[in-house]
Amino acid sequence: MSFSFEKFVQKSTRGLFAFIVVIMVVPLVLWGYMGRAGNEKDEDHSDAGIIFDTIHISKGEYNRRLQSASASYYAKKYNDPLTMMLMMRMGRRPEEPKAADLDRQAWEDIVLLREAKANGIDSSEREELEKLRDIFEQWAPRAQYSDELMGRISNELYGKTSLEVFKSWMHEHVIIEKLLKLISTSEFADYDRIYEQVMRGHQIAKVWYASFDPKDALREMKTPTTDEIAGYYQKNKDKFKVPGKVQVEYLMADLDELKKLEPEPTEEAIKAYYEANKKIEFAKPHEHKPGEKHEENETQEIKSFDEVKAEIPNKIKAKAAESKAAELMNKVDVALGAAATANNNAYPADIFDQLTKKFEKEKLVHDNTVSFDPKNVEDIEKVVGTNSNLPAWASDASTKVGDISQKVRTSKGVVLFRLSKRNESFDPGITERIRESIVKELQKEQVKKKTGQQANNVVQEITTHGMISARAKYPLDWRLTRYFRLGGGDTGIEDAQLGSAISRRAGGLKPGKAMMLAGTDTGNKDRVDWAYVIYLEDLVDVPPEDASSSFAGQRKSLDDDARKRYRDVYIQDLVKNANVKPDASLKKTDEKSSDSAPNP
Secondary structure (H helix, E strand, O other), rough: OOOHHHHHHHHHHHHHHHHHHHHHHHHOOOOOOOOOOOOOOOOOOOOOEEEEEOOOEEEEHHHHHHHOOHHHHHHHHHHHHHHHHHHHHHHHOOOOOOOHHHHHEEEHHHHHHHHHHHOOOOOHHHHHHHHHHHHHHOOOOOOOHHHHHHHHHHHHOOOOOHHHHHHHHHHHHHHHHHHHHHOOOOOOOOOHHHHHHHHHOEEEEEEEEEEEEEHHHHHOOOOOHHHHHHHHHHOOOOHHHHHHEEEEEEEEEEEEHHHHHHOOOHHHHHHHHHHHHHHHHHHHOOOOOOOOOOOOOOOOEEOOHHHHHHHHHHHHHHHHHHHHHHHHHHHHHHHHEEEEEEHOOOOOHHHHHHHHHOOHHHHOOOEEEEEEEOOHHHHHHHHHHOOHHHHHHOOOOOOOOOEEOEEEEOOOOEEEEEEEEEEEEEEEOHHHHHHHHHHHHHHHHHHHHHHHOOOOOHHHHHHHHHHHHHHHHOOOEEOOOEEEEEEOOOOOOHHHHHHHHHHHHHHHHOOEEEEEEHHHHHHHHHHOOEEEEEEEEEEOOOOOHHHHHHHHHHHHHHHHHHHHHHHHHHHHHHHHHHHHOHHHHHHHHHHOOOOOOOOO
């Protein structure tokens, strides 16, 4: 945002006028709020209430704060960058304030502004514009500033606050933030807590482990009975159900074919594309070295024209093809509607043939898919493009044979689909193939249960009588890891997946204790039926490898947390000490309007 000459003149003369004003009015408002420049002659000067037992607040001042209370309320909700990011991604907003919430916020702002003014805190036009820019860039990071877009942000994200009120509120907001920052920067986290956080999770351990091979349980395996097979089938019917299949006819404006028809762009067109898109498409990755902080005034590096010149022609032709595909399918859509109208609002059975012939020069792609399960549409999307929405559309019970989809933009082009055939899913019953499958599953469960039980017996013996007794009672092939860091350290085990699982799970044990580790927890597909016993022999606290940087990082994080908590407590205490006493007439007004928030 640049400054106009008019603003420059106004800013340059402000100091002189400010000096005259101070000389005239400081004795009268030693602890009062002057407010922004503006016409306040017509506002209500009657009492809205009293703060700090002696300071009278006019209804005019109260109403100004109430008018911008929504902005203050939502600014608190959006103050946390992580919360803001999650809300942006999920399209969620904080709960709307009630009238009582806005009333409390208005009095809180009044108290904070009085305190800030008492401490000589004010804001400059530059600070207000920079804060306005920061808020704009948070919500529209790639857009160019405009009052229209800023007005949408203030209206949609700050409680239907008009842009005029939002800009006026920015003055008070900057003042309050400067006060709170001044107060909170004096707060620091406790060093003992920082050290505890740094050391947390930095331990090394040594573990004994033994494995149980499911092959050892095969000799005890039993053939499942007919009732067991039937019971398994009833519980897992969906697993054996033959899925429904559909066949789809499609009409597509193919991007690759349209791109081939595009002429090679001129040198001027290539340069123009680069200039128009360099900040978005050709920005270099923004990276920092370890320990390097991000600065707000850092400039974004852009790849040079020579670096990207070779890839621009394809981008230009691709965008042109996308535009022509959309335009062509819009025409097809209109013709489709006309054909349905002429056929008593029903699509003719050969409608796609008709459209292909009508747009013969445009060379639309017209074909039929093979029958497919909507849950397994990958092979079909290799032809029609990804993001086709075919699974949802084709499997929807309301989609009937002969229905035509809306236009869909896929990775291959713009497509219309027509459902030409549907076979519903059905229950096949216990066929011979299904019986064999169930027998294998039940026997597999027997083996898995047996190995798990053997491992649990060993764990129980260790828990009850100790490791020495367990080793004497169960002659297993016990093996020992090296000392390793919990949570992913190298255990020295040849089976890396088992070692990783032991490293993760050992953190839940105390020295001298054991647990069963299921084969499924190792991530090894070949050993899902195995079972293991792990016994934690030793656990030692060690400093992290990067203790210095870890301490600095934890200190910053905990300092920020402490300052946030101190800031909240400071506001609560200050408002409490202000002992706000609203005027009786104001209370009556509030009671009448308590059902809805005021409109700015």
